[in-house]
Amino acid sequence: MPELPEVETIRLGLTPVLRKQTITKVLVKRHDLRQPIPKDFARRLTGLTINRLSRRAKYLLMHFEGQNFCLLIHLGMSGRLLVFAKDMPIDKSPHDHWSFEFKSGTRLVYRDPRRFGLALLLEVKDINKHRLLSHLGVEPFDKAFNxxxxxxxxxxxxxxxxxxxxxxxxxxxxxxxxxxxxxxxxxxxxxxxxxxxxxxxxxxxxxxxxxxxxxxxxxxxxxxxxxxxxxxxxxxxxxxxxxxxxxxxxxxxxxxxxxxxxxxxxxxxxxxxxxxxxx
Ligand SMILES: [Zn+2]
CATH class of the missing domain: 1.10.8.50 (Helicase, Ruva Protein; domain 3)
Structure with a gap:
């Protein structure tokens, strides 16, 4: 299971690749992850431009330009976020559950054999009140941690x-x-x-x-x-x-x-x- 350093590493690695990318197509192959992927997932995300990625504990949060909601991602036990550049062939897997295609031709694929991961859409103002995050303690790099x-x-x-x-x-x-x-x-x-x-x-x-x-x-x-x-x-x-x-x-x-x-x-x-x- 990825720990905080792995998730932070993924966030740092994905940020330059995904920033300013506009989603032109969203594919959901399976909705039944640890919690079901929302039915309106593709409809709400298509056309949006990624603004930044943040992290809370082991959750990744994808923020979009001009939107009050964000995409909350947890990699579960075996989840991976794979990036394929425009001309790079995708080595398809039956464990690819959702993916984005960007205007640039780059693709982002979520692969998770054990399906313990999560992909939810949450209002930014409610993030810390959500039942998955409300009980979480202080971040180790926060000033409050001393x-x-x-x-x-x-x-x-x-x-x-x-x-x-x-x-x-x-x-x-x-x-x-x-x-x-x-x-x-x-x-x-x-x-x-x-x-x-x-x-x-x-x-x-x-x-x-x-x-x-x-x-x-x-x-x-x-x-x-x-x-x-x-x-x-x-x-x-x-x-x-x-x-x-x-x-x-x-x-x-x-x-x-x-x-x-x-x-x-x-x-x-x-x-x-x-x-x-x-x-
Ligand atoms: Zn010793």
Whole structure:
């Protein structure tokens, strides 16, 4: 499943390609994604010009010139947005569910084998009130995300810091994969109750979290360029993980202990018992 850095990478990659493109044709092959594609999808979008792409958590929002509504896209488990330049043949797939054809000849195809994705039309002013988005916490690059905020949110909480930072009602976009990396860099034990993490540790946590996500986005950006040239596909990328998926391998920092894996709230956490002591 794409996490925030992947979605941000896709947004950054698609923006220059899709900006100012006018939709001349909308094709919907299947309406039955996780939620049905609206019946008036093609009618409302045909003729519109894309203004910009924004992101909220793992949702992409496509905005149009002179319109009060936007297209909300979620890639689900396996969704891809593929761009085909004018002369590029489309390698058609039975999993292509909707597509746009632009005045320029460029085409945008939504491909999703597992159909957990979403494509909905929403009024811009109602976005944050929509039931899919209303419960979402702060964005990790927002000014409101700082150690004061975390101190307030975690106060008196017994839930482990690992489970607290992946709680989307507190912060959006820190998925299970990046949570292990962030805690490793902060030298915080994943088991520490969130209410006991000191202010200094919270400051360091905020910084590590932003750095890890930035690095992941930067890594995605370079892979994205390589991927788009041959296939037109906006791909995901390899981030160089220090603890994630390294169970049993020697810690790259202390070189004293092996990385261990534990299951917290049903999901794997990777950590170094030497670098991340519970104290
Ligand atoms: Zn270590």
């Amino acid at each position: 150690s004061d905020f975390l101190e307030k949110m975690f106060k008196g909480k017994k839930v482990s810091i690992k489970n607290a930072i992946i709680d989307q009602k507190i912060i959006v976009g820190v998925g299970n994969i990046y949570a292990s990396e962030v805690l490793f860099r902060t030298k915080l034990s994943p088991f520490k109750p969130s209410g006991q993490v000191s202010k200094t540790e919270l400051q360091s946590l905020v910084m590590s979290l932003q750095i890890v996500l930035q690095e992941a986005i930067a890594a995605g950006g370079s892979t994205l360029k390589d991927h788009r040239r041959p296939s037109g596909e906006l791909g995901y990328f390899q981030f160089s993980f220090k603890v994630y998926d390294r169970e049993g391998l020697i810690c790259l920092v202390c070189k004293k202990k092996s990385i261990e894996r534990v299951v917290q709230a049903g999901r794997s956490t990777f950590y170094c018992p030497h670098c991340q002591k519970l104290s």
